[in-house]
Amino acid sequence: MDEITRQYRDALRLLFILARAGAHVVNHPAAPDAVAVVDSEKKLQKLDFWVRNPDHFAFALLQAYDEEKDAVLLSTAKSIVDSVEPEIRRDAMQKYLYGAYEPLDTAAALLLSYGLIRIVRDVKTKQRMFFFLPQGLAKADELAAQMPEAVWYSERATLVGRFAEGKSGEQLAKWQYKHPIYAGAKNGETIASIAQEVREKIADLEASGG
Amino acid sequence: MVDQDNESQRPLSPLAEEVAAKAKVPVSTVDAVFAQAQVNEETRTRRAESLTIRSLLFSGKKTSAVSGDGPFTFEWSSLEQGLWLVLSDDGNQIGKSTILEVMLWALRGTPKSLRPEIRTWIHHVKLEFSIGLDQYCVKFDDHQNIPVGTVLRTVPGGPVSVIASFADNEHFEQVMERLMLGCFDLQRISSVNHRSEEGELTHHSWNLYSSSMFISGSHPAILGDVTVGGAWWRMIQLFIGMPYAGVLMAIRSAQGLDAFKAQRAVSSQPAPVSRFSDIERLDEEIAKVDAELNAVSATVPRPEDAPILLKNFARQGLEYARLQQALAETKHQLSVADEVVATAGADLRRLQDGFAAKRFFAGLKPVCCPRCAQPFSNERLDIEAEGGSCSVCDRDAPSDDREALEEAIAVAKERLEAAENAANQLSETKSNLRRELDEAREKSEALEAEIERIDRNAENIRIEQELRFLRERTRGARDQLVSLEHVAPASLTEDGPSDERRVLNAAETLAEARVKSLGTRMLERLAIELVEVAARIGYKNLESVSIAGNGIGLTVSGVTSAFGRQTAGQRLRLRIALVIAMMRLARDTGQGHHPGLLFIDSPGAEEVSDADLNAVMSEIQAVCDETENLQIFVSSARGPIVGGAVDEDRQRWPKADGYMF
Numbered sequence: 001m002d003e004i005t006r007q008y009r010d011a012l013r014l015l016f017i018l019a020r021a022g023a024h025v026v027n028h029p030a031a032p033d034a035v036a037v038v039d040s041e042k043k044l045q046k047l048d049f050w051v052r053n054p055d056h057f058a059f060a061l062l063q064a065y066d067e068e069k070d071a072v073l074l075s076t077a078k079s080i081v082d083s084v085e086p087e088i089r090r091d092a093m094q095k096y097l098y099g100a101y102e103p104l105d106t107a108a109a110l111l112l113s114y115g116l117i118r119i120v121r122d123v124k125t126k127q128r129m130f131f132f133l134p135q136g137l138a139k140a141d142e143l144a145a146q147m148p149e150a151v152w153y154s155e156r157a158t159l160v161g162r163f164a165e166g167k168s169g170e171q172l173a174k175w176q177y178k179h180p181i182y183a184g185a186k187n188g189e190t191i192a193s194i195a196q197e198v199r200e201k202i203a204d205l206e207a208s209g210g
Numbered sequence: 211m212v213d214q215d216n217e218s219q220r221p222l223s224p225l226a227e228e229v230a231a232k233a234k235v236p237v238s239t240v241d242a243v244f245a246q247a248q249v250n251e252e253t254r255t256r257r258a259e260s261l262t263i264r265s266l267l268f269s270g271k272k273t274s275a276v277s278g279d280g281p282f283t284f285e286w287s288s289l290e291q292g293l294w295l296v297l298s299d300d301g302n303q304i305g306k307s308t309i310l311e312v313m314l315w316a317l318r319g320t321p322k323s324l325r326p327e328i329r330t331w332i333h334h335v336k337l338e339f340s341i342g343l344d345q346y347c348v349k350f351d352d353h354q355n356i357p358v359g360t361v362l363r364t365v366p367g368g369p370v371s372v373i374a375s376f377a378d379n380e381h382f383e384q385v386m387e388r389l390m391l392g393c394f395d396l397q398r399i400s401s402v403n404h405r406s407e408e409g410e411l412t413h414h415s416w417n418l419y420s421s422s423m424f425i426s427g428s429h430p431a432i433l434g435d436v437t438v439g440g441a442w443w444r445m446i447q448l449f450i451g452m453p454y455a456g457v458l459m460a461i462r463s464a465q466g467l468d469a470f471k472a473q474r475a476v477s478s479q480p481a482p483v484s485r486f487s488d489i490e491r492l493d494e495e496i497a498k499v500d501a502e503l504n505a506v507s508a509t510v511p512r513p514e515d516a517p518i519l520l521k522n523f524a525r526q527g528l529e530y531a532r533l534q535q536a537l538a539e540t541k542h543q544l545s546v547a548d549e550v551v552a553t554a555g556a557d558l559r560r561l562q563d564g565f566a567a568k569r570f571f572a573g574l575k576p577v578c579c580p581r582c583a584q585p586f587s588n589e590r591l592d593i594e595a596e597g598g599s600c601s602v603c604d605r606d607a608p609s610d611d612r613e614a615l616e617e618a619i620a621v622a623k624e625r626l627e628a629a630e631n632a633a634n635q636l637s638e639t640k641s642n643l644r645r646e647l648d649e650a651r652e653k654s655e656a657l658e659a660e661i662e663r664i665d666r667n668a669e670n671i672r673i674e675q676e677l678r679f680l681r682e683r684t685r686g687a688r689d690q691l692v693s694l695e696h697v698a699p700a701s702l703t704e705d706g707p708s709d710e711r712r713v714l715n716a717a718e719t720l721a722e723a724r725v726k727s728l729g730t731r732m733l734e735r736l737a738i739e740l741v742e743v744a745a746r747i748g749y750k751n752l753e754s755v756s757i758a759g760n761g762i763g764l765t766v767s768g769v770t771s772a773f774g775r776q777t778a779g780q781r782l783r784l785r786i787a788l789v790i791a792m793m794r795l796a797r798d799t800g801q802g803h804h805p806g807l808l809f810i811d812s813p814g815a816e817e818v819s820d821a822d823l824n825a826v827m828s829e830i831q832a833v834c835d836e837t838e839n840l841q842i843f844v845s846s847a848r849g850p851i852v853g854g855a856v857d858e859d860r861q862r863w864p865k866a867d868g869y870m871f
Binding site: 004005006008009011012084087088089090091108109110112113114115118139143147148149150153 | 552555556559560561562563564565566567568570571574575576577578579580581583602611614615618
């Protein structure tokens with residue numbers, strides 16, 4: 001059942017990750033017309049993991065709260081796990097050699113064929129850079145305004161993008177490895193949910209006065 | 211102290227003469243009274259000589275399957291003064307105590323606590339011991355509980371002589387009593403037998419004295435095993451040889467007998483004085499008990515309810531357990547149902563998202579090949595627009611599967627709805643069970659409270675019964691007094707006291723004065739020795755002891771206390787320390803009457819820790835060596851702890867089969 005529309009759903013999510021979490025660019029040498037870019041597939045995979053696993057993203061927010069004591073981080077994490085998001089919005093990912101990974105080619109191909117993105121391999125780093133084109137941004141904004149199903153993706157990608165801003169794919173990978181469930185998952189194994197643990201951690205924090 | 215020493219050095223006139231002068235009777239009258247009362251003026255001091263067991267042999271045949279059938283012989287020779295141990299490693303009922311009991315049996319002429327079935331195994335006993343320079347041997351056969359044997363004595367350089375022979379239990383006991391009382395110059399301790407019709411003196415003798423040699427556990431008396439009649443106090447005085455102590459005891463016994471006879475003589479006589487005040491006091495007591503009874507009866511319980519309550523409580527407990535089980539199961543089912551709801555919700559969400567995304571992308575026109583990124587030709591786009599093949603992959607053009615998707619979404623919604631309904635139902639079941647569980651707990655608690663109330667009331671029943679008994683006893687006493695009050699009183703002193711009573715009264719006063727003036731110093735020295743020995747064998751906080759007829763007073767860590775208030779371990783230490791202290795006093799003064807033999811059965815039972823027990827035994831050994839006139843036998847099932855106190859040749863352990871013999 002899921003498979004009927006899987007590639008469209010993945011393309012929709014990818015569209016919003018690039019639109020809301022990509023770094024703004026103007027006159028980039030590799031794509032002068034692009035308005036945003038995610039400069040490596042690794043980073044794209046890590047952003048995708050947090051969008052697909054609200055519980056792991058809430059855990060990352062809690063860790064940031066432990067360091068920065070910014071109450072917004074705690075309240076954001078709490079609003080995520082207090083809802084049914086960790087169960088309803090979860091699209092589990094498998095772990096491969098360097099963390100969560102799932103081929104994005106099919107979803108990216110859709111966006112490519114409609115002329116919404118452009119993929120360029122960096123000459124120096126050999127990394128695939130995902131450029132977001134103005135047509136893509138126009139469509140994303142249009143969707144966010146008109147299609148109820150698109151709203152959650154727009155908002156979550158915005159949140160994840162803000163949290164990951166300025167960090168490389170490698171830095172995000174290290175962050176995600178901080179949780180033992182993530183770090184301990186074997187190659188090819190599904191990374192398990194940690195929703196219950198995060199809920200308990202937040203309850204403890206609240207009980208101890210934050 | 212100096213005055214007392216001077217006092218003791220001044221020659222004392224014969225007691226009989228002083229008594230005659232004080233009682234204003236002829237000396238011959240005093241002599242006659244003294245003879246009847248068995249009061250013997252002291253004429254000599256006994257030189258302290260202790261008893262030392264030299265060897266023990268006993269044999270017979272066991273008839274117990276547990277201990278192994280067959281003939282046996284136990285022999286322990288080359289014994290001398292000092293500490294000797296009968297040990298096992300945690301083994302009981304293997305014959306340790308029997309060894310001590312057989313020694314005591316031969317010395318007393320009658321067994322003390324030897325188990326009857328063990329006695330039937332023993333057919334022959336031979337015990338050799340010495341008192342001073344004389345060697346003695348008691349040997350006898352024992353069949354069907356009848357001992358037949360002889361007591362021999364060997365004088366240094368002289369022949370072996372038969373002191374006595376015996377052929378039954380009573381005779382054997384008399385023989386040993388005569389021998390021991392003679393050897394240790396001990397007099398018979400008398401007391402009035404109040405149960406006798408006519409009144410008579412009962413004599414506690416060697417059996418009583420020998421009980422001071424056997425320590426098993428923490429007996430309430432500091433010396434021996436008789437708590438009544440101040441036997442321990444009399445024995446201490448006689449053992450340490452307090453001057454005139456024996457005389458005073460004999461006089462007091464005679465006085466007691468006289469008073470008892472007088473009381474019996476007048477018991478049918480009218481009451482000498484009015485008992486009105488006593489009757490009034492008893493009336494008050496009865497009124498008080500009545501009031502207490504009324505108060506208790508107000509809360510009289512209904513114990514007959516208890517069985518019903520207990521039954522209901524048990525039933526309620528079962529119901530509570532059932533509900534707990536049901537709740538646990540429902541919780542599990544609910545968690546499974548919640549997972550089903552989450553899965554159904556996620557499935558629906560994915561379909562809805564995918565459906566919306568597909569509609570969106572279907573509305574767009576492909577502009578380039580995702581593989582080479584080259585734009586498509588208009589021709590391919592036109593072909594697709596006219597219903598031909600896909601402009602991108604050249605396959606059949608994408609069909610409109612909207613209906614199929616909508617149906618799939620509808621099915622997913624139904625599944626979600628069904629899952630939510632199931633979860634809601636379970637949630638309701640859970641709430642109901644929770645409520646029922648709370649109710650069941652409340653009922654259980656109420657029943658528990660009711661049972662506790664009955665339990666408390668049971669105590670009230672006991673109190674009520676005790677009060678009723680007290681009321682009846684008090685009423686009985688009152689009725690007796692009332693009946694006596696109606697009989698005319700008569701004077702007992704019509705003719706004044708008899709000569710005999712005057713002699714005894716005067717003798718008591720004079721003898722008591724002599725005991726006090728001559729014996730106080732001895733008791734003080736004994737107390738000092740006692741404190742020192744007790745401290746060495748583990749009674750660390752004991753500061754001082756006062757020994758007197760009204761009890762043993764102790765000062766422990768600055769607080770005064772009494773022997774009876776000590777712990778079992780402290781009492782045991784004091785009992786051991788007293789005998790050792792008496793022997794140390796005898797060694798120093800050269801006089802004394804205690805045999806210097808001590809049997810300690812299972813001291814470990816009164817001790818807390820291994821270290822404590824080990825320390826106690828090591829100190830007993832050290833004290834024993836210093837004192838030189840002591841022989842101590844100890845049995846213990848904590849052999850590995852106790853054994854370190856002496857050399858191996860002073861220890862007896864079980865044979866290979868686990869038994870001592």
